[in-house]
Amino acid sequence: MTKKWTPASAADGVEQVLKILEGKWKLVILFHLFGGQVKRFSELEKAIPAITQKMLIQQLRQLEADGIVTRTIYHQVPPKVEYSLTDWGQELCPALDALLKWAENKK
Numbered sequence: 001m002t003k004k005w006t007p008a009s010a011a012d013g014v015e016q017v018l019k020i021l022e023g024k025w026k027l028v029i030l031f032h033l034f035g036g037q038v039k040r041f042s043e044l045e046k047a048i049p050a051i052t053q054k055m056l057i058q059q060l061r062q063l064e065a066d067g068i069v070t071r072t073i074y075h076q077v078p079p080k081v082e083y084s085l086t087d088w089g090q091e092l093c094p095a096l097d098a099l100l101k102w103a104e105n106k107k
Contacts, residue, residue, distance in 0.1 A: 020066050025051050025059045027096065030085070033069065034093045038084040068092070 005013070021027060025048065032039060032047050039047070044056060051059075060083060063069035068089035074080040085092075 020068070023059055023062065025055060026063060029056075029059055029063065030068070030089070030092060030096065033083060033085045034090070034096075036084070036090070038072075038082050041081050041083070044083065063089070 028048055028051075029044065032044060041056070041060075044060075045051070045053065048056065060069060060071070064071050067086055069083055070086050072082045072084070074082070
Protein backbone atom coordinates (compact mmCIF):
# COMPACT_ATOMS: atom_id res chain seq x y z
CA MET A 1 0.00 0.00 0.00
CA THR A 2 1.36 3.42 -1.00
CA LYS A 3 1.29 6.06 1.70
CA LYS A 4 -0.73 9.16 0.93
CA TRP A 5 1.37 12.18 1.74
CA THR A 6 0.12 15.52 2.94
CA PRO A 7 2.36 18.59 2.78
CA ALA A 8 2.97 18.27 6.53
CA SER A 9 3.73 14.54 6.50
CA ALA A 10 5.97 14.95 3.44
CA ALA A 11 7.89 17.73 5.19
CA ASP A 12 8.30 15.51 8.26
CA GLY A 13 9.50 12.63 6.08
CA VAL A 14 12.05 14.80 4.31
CA GLU A 15 13.28 16.11 7.64
CA GLN A 16 13.85 12.54 8.87
CA VAL A 17 15.76 11.63 5.69
CA LEU A 18 17.93 14.72 5.99
CA LYS A 19 18.76 13.85 9.60
CA ILE A 20 20.00 10.44 8.47
CA LEU A 21 22.02 11.82 5.55
CA GLU A 22 23.23 15.05 7.12
CA GLY A 23 26.94 15.57 7.28
CA LYS A 24 29.40 16.70 4.67
CA TRP A 25 30.75 13.23 3.92
CA LYS A 26 27.91 10.72 4.21
CA LEU A 27 26.76 10.99 0.60
CA VAL A 28 30.34 10.79 -0.65
CA ILE A 29 30.86 7.61 1.38
CA LEU A 30 27.63 6.15 0.02
CA PHE A 31 28.66 6.77 -3.59
CA HIS A 32 31.87 4.82 -2.94
CA LEU A 33 29.85 1.87 -1.62
CA PHE A 34 27.05 1.74 -4.23
CA GLY A 35 26.78 -1.19 -6.56
CA GLY A 36 27.56 -3.78 -3.92
CA GLN A 37 31.09 -2.54 -3.42
CA VAL A 38 32.90 -3.65 -0.29
CA LYS A 39 35.65 -1.33 0.90
CA ARG A 40 38.19 -1.56 3.64
CA PHE A 41 38.60 1.47 5.87
CA SER A 42 41.95 2.30 4.27
CA GLU A 43 40.39 2.14 0.79
CA LEU A 44 37.75 4.66 1.82
CA GLU A 45 40.47 6.92 3.27
CA LYS A 46 42.35 6.83 -0.05
CA ALA A 47 39.18 7.33 -2.09
CA ILE A 48 38.20 10.42 -0.05
CA PRO A 49 41.52 12.16 0.66
CA ALA A 50 39.98 15.37 2.04
CA ILE A 51 38.26 13.59 4.95
CA THR A 52 40.05 13.16 8.26
CA GLN A 53 40.33 9.72 9.80
CA LYS A 54 38.28 10.87 12.79
CA MET A 55 35.49 12.21 10.58
CA LEU A 56 35.43 9.06 8.43
CA ILE A 57 35.08 6.90 11.54
CA GLN A 58 32.33 9.15 12.88
CA GLN A 59 30.35 9.19 9.64
CA LEU A 60 30.67 5.42 9.14
CA ARG A 61 29.48 4.79 12.71
CA GLN A 62 26.45 7.00 12.18
CA LEU A 63 25.60 5.30 8.88
CA GLU A 64 25.97 1.93 10.59
CA ALA A 65 23.75 2.99 13.51
CA ASP A 66 21.09 4.15 11.03
CA GLY A 67 21.14 0.78 9.26
CA ILE A 68 22.57 2.05 5.97
CA VAL A 69 26.08 0.61 6.22
CA THR A 70 27.24 -2.70 7.61
CA ARG A 71 30.66 -3.28 9.12
CA THR A 72 32.32 -6.68 8.97
CA ILE A 73 35.25 -7.32 11.28
CA TYR A 74 37.72 -10.09 10.49
CA HIS A 75 39.63 -11.17 13.57
CA GLN A 76 43.09 -11.55 12.16
CA VAL A 77 46.45 -9.86 12.45
CA PRO A 78 46.47 -7.14 11.29
CA PRO A 79 42.74 -6.58 11.89
CA LYS A 80 40.60 -6.25 8.78
CA VAL A 81 37.37 -4.24 8.69
CA GLU A 82 35.16 -3.96 5.62
CA TYR A 83 32.20 -1.71 4.94
CA SER A 84 29.31 -2.25 2.57
CA LEU A 85 25.76 -1.05 2.16
CA THR A 86 22.84 -2.87 3.66
CA ASP A 87 19.98 -3.70 1.31
CA TRP A 88 18.16 -0.65 2.64
CA GLY A 89 21.24 1.51 2.03
CA GLN A 90 21.54 0.21 -1.54
CA GLU A 91 17.93 1.35 -2.15
CA LEU A 92 19.20 4.95 -1.90
CA CYS A 93 21.09 4.58 -5.19
CA PRO A 94 18.22 5.47 -7.57
CA ALA A 95 17.26 8.49 -5.46
CA LEU A 96 20.81 9.82 -5.41
CA ASP A 97 21.21 9.16 -9.14
CA ALA A 98 18.07 11.23 -9.68
CA LEU A 99 19.59 14.06 -7.61
CA LEU A 100 22.75 13.98 -9.75
CA LYS A 101 20.69 14.16 -12.94
CA TRP A 102 18.66 17.00 -11.48
CA ALA A 103 21.85 18.91 -10.62
CA GLU A 104 23.21 18.35 -14.15
CA ASN A 105 20.15 20.06 -15.60
CA LYS A 106 21.20 23.33 -13.94
CA LYS A 107 24.30 23.55 -16.12
